[in-house]
């Protein structure tokens with residue numbers, strides 16, 4: 001018997017970053033939107049805890065106990081006194097180290113899959129607690145849809161979304177390290193008083209009404225200057241998508257994936273074609289949002 005769970009990628013439609021905290025994390029007002037690019041996690045009883053991975057970028061995914069999916073299985077097993085003898089297969093479609101929470105998706109997916117396989121009956125709050133231990137983005141991978149993340153991004157308030165948004169994602173060659181991008185943010189703000197992060201009312205309204213023009217006007221990512229500083233060529237990708245008619249363009253989370261909001265599905269297809277032909281990215285993907293959170297198939 002095995003259990004398969006599908007988990008979406010995310011884009012941050014607002015990523016407001018505060019000053020660095022004593023624990024090294026940054027306080028955030030992080031508005032997550034789940035998008036329809038998915039990893040699938042399958043767990044099967046086995047003699048010991050093992051991990052395999054297939055799909056684009058699979059060779060960059062660790063297969064040892066540092067894999068967030070393996071850590072999720074271990075944390076759930078430890079909490080419920082279970083032997084985590086399970087094989088976890090990750091079928092990857094979310095760009096690896098792309099700022100789209102791929103590893104976080106695998107952590108949330110493995111957690112939900114093991115919970116079902118082992119019939120732990122864990123309350124949702126316990127699952128969300130384990131997710132927060134795994135990483136700041138992991139609770140959102142479980143929940144999906146749209147949510148405001150406060151604290152280091154792990155404390156979620158679900159947000160209403162009034163329509164379907166059409167996105168294009170330009171996947172860059174190679175990844176960017178999330179800690180390195182936050183460090184670059186700190187370097188760029190050295191000596192500057194960083195104000196406390198707050199969610200933008202205009203952005204929350206745009207999500208609620210489902211108006212892509214209003215959302216485009218409100219998109220903001222405070223990590224974008226840091227990602228561009230580490231990877232200046234991303235500016236060419238952003239410009240190419242904007243010239244192709246995107247309503248707005250921004251770096252997705254810590255990058256290097258760039259995200260383009262389109263007015264409709266046709267425009268998204270055209271923007272993706274132009275990006276692909278431009279040579280300014282490795283590949284371009286279209287996806288709709290919001291997407292549901294981790295779901296047992």
Ligand SMILES: C[C@](O)(CO)[C@H](O)COP(=O)(O)OP(=O)(O)OC[C@H]1O[C@@H](n2ccc(N)nc2=O)[C@H](O)[C@@H]1O
Nearest residue numbers: 024025026028135136137138152153178179182253254
């Ligand atoms: C950039 C985002 O993806 C936006 O959603 C997240 O803030 C990053 O979330 P994540 O990858 O789940 O990050 P974690 O695994 O919790 O932390 C990795 C590293 O990112 C930095 N980090 C992360 C979250 C946060 N609020 N402040 C930070 O400074 C820290 O250096 C931390 O050691």
Ligand SMILES: Nc1ncnc2c1ncn2[C@@H]1O[C@H](COP(=O)(O)OP(=O)(O)OP(=O)(O)O)[C@@H](O)[C@H]1O
Nearest residue numbers: 067068096097098099100101102103104106137178
């Ligand atoms: N299941 C996993 N899938 C991918 N990477 C993983 C996984 N578990 C651990 N990692 C490690 O995490 C690093 C970041 O990969 P990931 O795909 O999660 O980045 P990301 O999408 O930029 O993350 P985020 O958007 O949450 O900051 C990888 O380089 C890899 O070493």
